[in-house]
């Protein structure tokens with residue numbers, strides 16, 4: 001077993017390294033055209049594109065976009081921003097003499113596409129805009145990116161860091177001039193690009209946004225007529241990129257720290273931050289999607305709509321009662337059991353790490369029972385780097401104190417107790433192999449390889465509880481990642497092909513698409529733990545370095561991780577906010593919690609406070625709202641008037 005997994009890991013490392021060479025540096029070999037398209041189009045989008053007559057592009061962007069919005073079954077609201085984009089593209093295309101591929105330089109438009117959960121933003125980006133831009137600017141004509149790994153994976157894009165080829169470098173303007181290798185990588189990525197899509201743009205830091213705007217200019221200055229010194233001017237931003245579409249929701253939890261965001265107060269911000277905000281403000285269109293497709297519950301939709309109303313709005317008695325009724329804290333034990341029946345696979349989330357770490361254990365146990373699988377439990381290996389000389393600080397005592405640090409942001413994002421079973425759906429808490437197995441990637445456990453030195457189960461007397469096995473050594477775990485098709489691991493031939501090796505055409509041979517072996521990681525940094533001397537008044541700060549598998553069950557999460565997730569089949573939410581949560585943060589967290597489950601019947605509340613009604617009825621936080629309105633209120637109104645006109649002119653408003 002040990003030898004096989006060792007070889008598999010070698011294979012995986014080579015495969016991942018090749019992928020990184022292609023995606024991160026993107027210099028040495030030009031990928032084949034069809035490959036490049038597959039990478040940024042979802043399977044569904046590629047199929048949709050196949051279904052469109054090849055000569056349709058000759059009729060121009062409007063005709064082509066019309067076909068796409070129909071094939072993607074977008075509704076009236078979702079078609080409107082596409083109409084604006086296609087219409088402006090059409091004018092540019094005609095001006096350029098109706099070429100097969102459009103000029104990748106010369107500003108056409110900047111759009112901010114806003115919308116809360118379930119508005120269909122990712123459908124518009126993945127099925128329509130990506131395909132439209134690739135057709136008119138070629139297979140490398142569209143770059144997609146987002147501030148976080150999770151959001152980037154959602155649109156098959158890169159992180160903003162990678163799009164700017166920043167490595168670990170600083171965002172200070174003095175350090176943004178690229179060295180030779182980075183410059184070549186920037187040129188490869190940005191020279192052929194005609195359209196840039198950024199998801200969750202308001203959730204990123206303004207200084208990072210600024211870095212991308214400037215570094216994309218560096219990537220285009222050699223090939224195109226671009227004025228590097230004017231990179232912050234509306235006509236020259238992103239290297240005079242024809243189209244930039246940014247998506248997001250201003251009423252989401254801000255990045256950490258909150259002061260880095262584009263809607264943060266700017267009284268003492270750095271140059272890079274201010275320059276980033278200035279470029280962000282340069283929008284021709286600000287379109288707000290009003291569709292709430294995810295929700296099936298009229299009461300919930302009404303509550304969320306009222307909650308977002310500027311200046312606030314009272315809930316009806318019935319609406320508040322519907323919310324109160326989700327709370328099971330005051331119910332009898334029998335009633336609680338009844339309500340929790342069948343919720344084994346629900347999400348469980350909270351604003352505090354103490355509750356989340358408890359939820360990780362509960363969810364893992366229930367998930368194992370539901371799957372009728374053995375639950376493996378393995379404590380982290382914690383190394384104390386500066387152990388005090390004090391006999392009362394025994395191994396067991398220190399282990400207990402260390403394991404009670406719940407905040408995984410402090411522990412190198414490694415859990416104190418690893419919990420696994422075959423079939424468990426997990427989330428990676430750290431990057432295993434960029435670019436496809438990154439922090440917040442999700443997948444299913446398909447293999448658990450115990451350490452060769454793990455004592456055999458038969459000789460173990462400790463695990464008295466049925467269905468649970470406590471491991472002494474950290475195992476290697478194979479995960480089949482969601483939405484990934486790379487063959488990281490060597491294929492497993494069927495019996496027929498055992499001698500000749502796995503065969504591509506055989507349905508029994510297993511190429512293990514998207515499977516990745518995850519080894520224990522040693523945290524890069526140590527974390528401090530306060531330790532009280534159990535027999536004296538002395539207190540110590542010890543430094544601990546942890547080794548553990550970087551994963552946890554997907555359904556237990558913090559409020560930040562919950563953002564952007566549809567909590568199907570349901571969500572159990574603990575409402576106790578930490579004292580340090582500002583009013584603004586309380587409103588944002590409440591909005592996240594109420595907008596994740598598809599209906600109120602799929603929400604169970606724990607400890608819903610009476611003050612929640614005030615938070616909801618007060619409306620969105622004044623600060624964010626007024627800063628947003630200062631930037632975009634007029635533009636948003638004008639955009640919606642213009643969108644209605646264009647929809648009429650193009651005849652797109654006839655159907656729905």
Ligand SMILES: [Zn+2]
Pocket residue numbers: 493494495496497502503506507508509
């Ligand atoms: Zn076979």
